[in-house]
Amino acid sequence: MTRPDRNTDGIIQDRGPMNYELSDTQLNSLAKDLDGLYDETQKKMGQQDLDYVRNVKRYSEAIKRRSFELFNHPDTDGAFQKAIVLRGLHVLIEFSVGHVILHGAYDHIEGANEFHSSVYKWDFVIDTDDWKTMHHQGHHPYTNIKGQDHDIGYGLLRIDARQDWWGHNLVQMLTFPALLASHSLYFALYTSYSARAIEGRKQYAPGNYKNAFELLAKAYVKNVITEPAK
Template sequence: MKKMTEVQLSELETDLNAIRDEVLADLGERDANYIRRVVHLHRALEVGGRVMMPFGFIPPVFVAATVALGLSKIIENMEIGHNVMHGQYDWMNDPSLHSQTYEWDTACDSDSWRLTHNYEHHTYTNIIGKDRDYGYALLRLSDDEKWHPVHSLQFINYILLSTFFQWGVGLHEMEFERIRRGEISLKDKLPFLKGFLRKGGRQAFKDYVFFPLVTFPVAPIVLAGNVGANLIRNLWSSTVIFCGHFTQDAETFTEEECEGESKGHWYLRQLGGSSNFTGSRFVHLLSGHLSYQVEHHVFPDLPAHRYPEISEKVQAVCKKHGIHYNTGSFAKQYGTVLKRIASFSLPDRLRQRIAPKMA
């Protein structure tokens, strides 16, 4: 992390606060209309996908229905659910778009998400030992964790996590690593587990029982389409999130260097621990604008569709203070994620020997 004096950190805080205040003062009809249009798009795609799915015995229709439903789930999870639950639209006073009442279309319970993501991850971003999102307790992604032979299989873990991402995120609050270490017992997690089974059960019933049953003559086709749509959503969501947090240039931090940090220091940590990727407006929509992860970590409660215009100002602040602004093409950023996963799966001695070749 870049070394800055308290005076410099205070100046950084002032500069970024000014950007935030400018956006807050401008919130209004433009933003409300935007999120309502996105909700309408999500619903149209979902209805279209559900209506087409029973005719999936025609291959092109099956593909179109599965893709439409998959896109619907992506938009609902990324641009609507994730951003609404950050409080980005609380000012609208719309119960259907309020952070404390929104329940999204995924296995993870909203209350659990608000704890593990909104509080833990955004407070302790990339602090090893505090941010449990870092590697999701499955992947070794820095030297802070000692290598173990099990890490040689972590690419398999990555593939499995991506494939079943909604379930991995849903179980994140279970804290399996703490149970393994004996710090907590399974009994301590029973209230959470009951909530997870209740929410996850509803999701599984909806996609894998209810909709196939109401289209019984073509139930296998509808079931396959729903599985495909969820797979599309899981793979895309996990890839976006990994590109925002685990690229080669994304920094990690120790608890000691973040102890008693000021708001300016928190800002600096968000800038150093986040990664952006470039793309079209449609790509940004599908990513929930987490393609601007730097801006999201700095301003998590500002409407995400504002991040593209905010980005230029954040880059100017970074340039002013000599802070690296981590961005690149989607292919480049995802490539560094895969290299990082592969590199830290190796024993340290071997990794250090071949690291220059993987750079």
């Protein structure tokens, strides 16, 4: 493995190999410390944590409802801009909370119910099973390793000097806002694509994007037709 570093101009450069090799004793000691920290943290979690995440979810839903109200029944100056900000805040909260839940943070707590990682469905247009594959099997074991961590640039942006350069990177500062604006469409498909690649499924197998397209269709009906009509 090579170590990227920056010169006086702030440009990343290769400073040679890094030695990350640990002895078996060191690895076992590290594993023991991490397991101990994990067990200690789990024991501290309980009903108070479930109450907290439920409150956050209710707050997020209230933000979303208000954004729809401002879109459809503007009752204040700058209603459209405020609606966009609130909608973005809802998405940010929803993803942040869902990320923690789908990591199984509440699985061991009695009464987790809808916040158990095996049943949780976030208000985010990404298939949870595909995301778990992409995130748990791809991102965390291979964080920032080119070609294995699908979170690096999300297949479109060049954010690291070790990534290959493509022509579209010339205009990525323009495509990035478009990516954010169309996050539901792009990330739904990209997550399914990444899960397919990690699991070694064929590129054009019929079921690869089935869940993604179903989620997109439901989200369109909900966000464009059903919710605004309320």
